[in-house]
Amino acid sequence: MASITLENVGKVYPGGTRAIGDVNIDIADGEFIVLVGPSGCGKSTLLRMVAGLESITDGTVRIADRVVNEIEPADRDIAMVFQNYALYPHMSVRQNLEYGLKNRGTKRDEIDRRVAEAAGILQLEPYLDRKPRALSGGQRQRVAMGRAIVREPAAFLFDEPLSNLDAKLRVAMRLEIKELQKRLRTTSLYVTHDQLEAMTLADRLVVLNMGKVEQIGTPLEVYRRPASAFVAGFIGSPAMNLIPARAVPHLPGSAHAGLLGIRPEDMDITADGPIVLRINAVEELGAQRLVHGLVGGEAFTVTAPSDADLGEVLRLSVPTQALHRFDAESGKRLD
């Protein structure tokens, strides 16, 4: 159990490329933090810096109030779950679980107790003597989690652990990870590019873009009040409509803003709505339809009842509180 603090953390590669710039995150004891962002935004690099697999060129990282910048990964008291699981293929599941404990000179009966406990939690008992190649993707994922659990570390680090699983299993494992973390109350740092995964897992989200933190907040805060146009477009599915204010001059508040953001699900279809949309594409979702058209020459999406059809013209009104206004230059939120 521990808190993790990132203070002005940055990374510059030897070639001079800046991967991470000036990141500040306070992670409380037992908190589940998800780092989310598009690929190449530096989220994995940041996680690996906390793990000790990448050097930290600026700032300090503290785990349990101890500066770990120069401390070896093994001595940081963290456990990591890798995207490809990184199970040792020549060892049985039991040996995989024991490896980290044996290396630390844990006593035999203590090793046995912890392995049995982790195997119980993750329902791995029938597979303890199998080699990883004889396991399914979900089981391998569990072994990878087990290897982290047996260590009883101060923090779990997850590097896109679910992205190699099929969609159905991913949802199931997502729930398991969430419950497991609730139960063990171990501080967790989780990296994903999947905003849905981020929303469902996180106590707090950290949205990263181009090596910088765009916003930190609970999933609802981030969804309701995105701090920048980038966050607005990244979090939420279908993505928020972002259009230049001059494309809809008759909307309230459009006078001083550069960009306006409206979520597709936040609009009302009314007879006298100020926005006119001719439907030129329809996506069927079952209960609803996602309809696409142009507003002021910009692509625009609305969730509509399932009778909305191609070629139809919709008139839309936007509640004031559903209107997000961003600066055109910086992309920052204006209110």
Add this chain to the structure above:
Amino acid sequence: MKRTIFRNQLLPWLLLAPQLAITFIFFIWPAAQAVWQSFLREDAFGMKSTFVGMANYWRLLDSPEYLNSLQVTAVFAVSVTILSMGFSLLLAVAVDRMIRSAQTYTTLLVWPYAVAPAVAGILWWFIFNPTIGILPYLLDQVGYNWNHISDKGDAMLLVVIASAWKQISYNFLFFVAGLQSIPASLREAAAIDGAGPVKRFFTITLPLISPTTFFLLVVNIVYAMFDTFAVIDSTTEGGPAQATNIMVYKVYFDGFVGQNLGSSGAQSVILMLIVIALTVIQFRWVEKKVEY
């Protein structure tokens, strides 16, 4: 697998013919001749030969010279294998750790493989030459009197070094490929699991490249037993006092220099059987043992 159906029965055989002819003329026919020779004894003038059954074999197994050659071969093959594999693994690990100039080093390290065995032998013969060589001169400075012409140990060391050097490039390439096929995340996971670099190497890296290692073991032993003829011939010629007379060299010496074709034939048959047995045993074992 794609299967082609030939309507003409003759065509497949015609297509295979060149390779079959080469195999037959240069491998099967000489091997059969050696087997046949091994049952014959020529008279002193090579005028006629008589069938003597297994006599050549029994005589060999009674000959202290041949038993010595067996022992020399064993020492030689094991030393060459250990030295060349150990050294190439060391180099491969070093190159695997490098990020930028790995390509350059790999290219440089592969060059020795392009050198013909006889040239390699001559090269080392010059370096170690007691009269004009650079190494004996340096060794003399530290008080060691190197002379592979009279000293058995020195002679063995020379041929082992020359033969191992030649094989390092080959082993190195396979080891580098083997090491690079191990995902970096495995080593990272082990590092987080508290294993230091040395422990990581022995508990993760080495087991994971064991298929490569076993394959190279077979190749290296076969190399040391067969392909080192030119190295021996260009340096020690089996001497001094039979100290480097490995089996394949003795086959040549007894047969072509000594003109004792019957004994030479029997020796090559024994050599062939040893290598076949080694290969079968090792590959059987590899298939069973190296799996994950």
